[in-house]
Amino acid sequence: MQETHTTYYKTPIGTAKIIGNKNGIQAVSVLEENIKTSSEIPECLQDCVKQLEDYFKGKRNNFDLKLNPQGTAFQKKVWEELLNIPFNTTRTYLEQSKALGDVKAIRAVASANGKNPIWIIIPCHRVIGSNGSLTGYAGGIWRKKWLLAHENPVKQQSLF
Numbered sequence: 001m002q003e004t005h006t007t008y009y010k011t012p013i014g015t016a017k018i019i020g021n022k023n024g025i026q027a028v029s030v031l032e033e034n035i036k037t038s039s040e041i042p043e044c045l046q047d048c049v050k051q052l053e054d055y056f057k058g059k060r061n062n063f064d065l066k067l068n069p070q071g072t073a074f075q076k077k078v079w080e081e082l083l084n085i086p087f088n089t090t091r092t093y094l095e096q097s098k099a100l101g102d103v104k105a106i107r108a109v110a111s112a113n114g115k116n117p118i119w120i121i122i123p124c125h126r127v128i129g130s131n132g133s134l135t136g137y138a139g140g141i142w143r144k145k146w147l148l149a150h151e152n153p154v155k156q157q158s159l160f
Contacts, residue, residue, distance in 0.1 A: 002021045002022060002023050003021060004019055004020065004021045004026065005019070005020065005021060005042035005044055005045055006018065006019050007038040007041045007042060007045045007049065008031075008035045008036065008037055008038045009037055009038070009041075009049050009052060009053070010037045011030065011052065011056055012056055012146070013030055013139070013143045013146050013147070014030040014031055014032065014034075014139075014143070015030065015031045015033070015034060015035045015037070016028055016029070016030050016031075016052060016120075017029050017030075017031055017035075018045050018048050018049065018052075020044055020045055020048065020068065021044055021068075022044050023066070023068045024065070024066035024067050024068030025045075025048050025065055025066065025067050025068060025069075025118060025121065026068050026069060026070055026117065026118075027069070027070075027117040027118060028048070028052070028117075028118045028119050028120060028121055029117070029119055029138075029139070030119060030120075030139050030143060047065060048065055048121075051063050051064070051065060051121075052120065052121075055120065056150075058150075058153075061087035061088070061151070062087060063121045065121060067118060067121065067122070069116070069117050069118050069122065070117065071112075071115065071117070074108065074112060075112040075115055077100065078096075078100065078109055078112035078113060078116075079112070079116055079118070079122050079124075081096065081099050081100055082096075082113065082116065082122050082123055082124055082126070082127070083122060083123070084099070085123055085126045085127070087123075087151055088151045088152045089126060090126050090127070090128045090148065091126060091127055091128075092127070092128055092129065092130045093106050093109060093110050093113070093127055093128075093129065093130070093135075094106055094130050096109050096113070096127055097109045110127075110136065113127055113136070114136060114138055115138075116138075119138070119139060120147065124137070124138075125137055125139075125143070125144045125147040125148060126148070126151075134148070
């Protein structure tokens with residue numbers, strides 16, 4: 001079995017905990033507690049840290065990483081569909097269920113979204129309620145709001 005590695009990286013929304021190995025990134029979560037950034041980043045996680053750094057600097061709007069999330073076949077199908085939501089776009093839970101071919105599975109889809117182990121990179125933050133509300137985000141609604149605003153900054157219009 002492949003040994004997994006963990007690293008910590010400071011982001012504007014908290015310390016990201018990144019877990020993975022040569023088979024891919026298994027988890028990215030943002031912690032409430034303030035943990036020191038790792039001084040040495042395992043080689044298999046370096047590209048993930050770099051791409052997240054670029055994302056938070058506004059220099060990246062998609063990720064090109066080998067992903068290896070751990071979950072059921074259904075959860076993996078839902079997470080795979082999340083990758084189809086473009087940057088700076090949102091989709092409702094109902095639209096997500098339709099994209100997966102089963103409108104009646106909306107609760108199961110929402111539950112699988114909530115169990116997404118690779119935050120930000122698998123963009124579950126882009127799924128919103130049918131009324132436009134920012135419902136449910138494991139990292140907290142304030143982080144979901146921050147990520148959506150980061151991806152869609154309001155441009156100040158010139159007065160002249």
